[in-house]
Amino acid sequence: MAELSDDDLLNELKARFNHTKQTLYDLKIVSRRLEEVNRKLQISEQVKSNFVSHMKNEINNPLSCILGLAQQLRSHDADRETVVGIAQSIFAEAFSLDFQLRNIFAAAELEDGATMLQSGTVDGHSLMIHAVNDFSHLILAKELNVYFLGKKLNIGSQPVNNEGEKLYFKSDSEKLELVVQNLLSNAIEFNNPGGRIDLDIGVVDDRLILSVTDTGVGLNPEQIERIFDRFTQLEAGVRKSHKGHGLGLSITKAVIDMMEGSVHVSAQPGEGCTVTLSIPFMETDAEADTFSVDGNEFFFSDDQSELF
Numbered sequence: 001m002a003e004l005s006d007d008d009l010l011n012e013l014k015a016r017f018n019h020t021k022q023t024l025y026d027l028k029i030v031s032r033r034l035e036e037v038n039r040k041l042q043i044s045e046q047v048k049s050n051f052v053s054h055m056k057n058e059i060n061n062p063l064s065c066i067l068g069l070a071q072q073l074r075s076h077d078a079d080r081e082t083v084v085g086i087a088q089s090i091f092a093e094a095f096s097l098d099f100q101l102r103n104i105f106a107a108a109e110l111e112d113g114a115t116m117l118q119s120g121t122v123d124g125h126s127l128m129i130h131a132v133n134d135f136s137h138l139i140l141a142k143e144l145n146v147y148f149l150g151k152k153l154n155i156g157s158q159p160v161n162n163e164g165e166k167l168y169f170k171s172d173s174e175k176l177e178l179v180v181q182n183l184l185s186n187a188i189e190f191n192n193p194g195g196r197i198d199l200d201i202g203v204v205d206d207r208l209i210l211s212v213t214d215t216g217v218g219l220n221p222e223q224i225e226r227i228f229d230r231f232t233q234l235e236a237g238v239r240k241s242h243k244g245h246g247l248g249l250s251i252t253k254a255v256i257d258m259m260e261g262s263v264h265v266s267a268q269p270g271e272g273c274t275v276t277l278s279i280p281f282m283e284t285d286a287e288a289d290t291f292s293v294d295g296n297e298f299f300f301s302d303d304q305s306e307l308f
Contacts (some may be wrong), residue, residue, distance in 0.1 A: 134181065147197070
């Protein structure tokens with residue numbers, strides 16, 4: 001075995017030292033990354049824990065209210081006016097519960113990767129009007145003015161009819177319906193009493209452009225990105241003044257991303273908010289096309305509609 005010279009020995013020691021130094025540096029980087037991942041996991045678990053606790057109240061409260069109101073109907077000989085009032089309250093609570101559960105199920109499917117797009121033909125105008133009719137009891141309770149394509153809708157005890165032109169396009173009607181409902185729900189919840197909501201929909205360069213504008217509390221520009229985080233609400237705890245569970249906009253963003261579209265939010269504090277969606281038309285199987293105006297699909301032949 002040849003003896004190493006002093007220079008060779010020094011070079012070998014230097015190489016091993018540098019290797020050890022690099023290894024320690026790499027371990028330090030890995031350690032920092034693991035700490036960051038652990039921190040994020042802890043935050044995620046805390047957020048989900050808070051969400052579950054919050055949802056327990058969000059679900060139990062309407063259920064308890066429905067049961068209590070139903071018990072009143074069973075236990076008393078009420079006049080028609082009282083019965084109608086109780087029935088309206090039961091409907092409002094049941095509607096809120098149904099909407100929340102549909103969002104929870106949609107979020108669970110998105111989290112699990114089980115969500116698939118189902119392409120069909122949608123009437124965009126009817127889809128928007130149908131959403132307004134669904135939320136009409138909340139719109140009336142807050143005395144909001146709703147405009148569709150610049151025309152004020154006469155919202156009252158009777159459903160609003162879509163008597164204008166149709167807007168047919170290819171998309172997933174069920175998921176798009178949930179997106180529109182979530183945008184409209186936010187516009188109602190965060191609006192001021194007597195405020196205004198503008199709904200617009202149209203086609204530009206083979207893309208569907210849909211927007212919902214309210215005159216409510218608005219947002220700080222730095223808060224815009226946070227509103228798309230799942231389970232995130234800008235208000236929390238005992239000071240929380242708005243209903244909701246922090247899922248609606250995250251579902252909206254996830255669904256629109258699946259459709260290869262985009263979501264843009266424009267808002268200022270105290271000046272309301274505008275959410276604009278841009279969605280490309282989807283491809284469909286011409287031999288198995290479907291048509292929908294409100295999320296309910298039925299089959300039809302291509303010669304029954306004029307499509308963009």
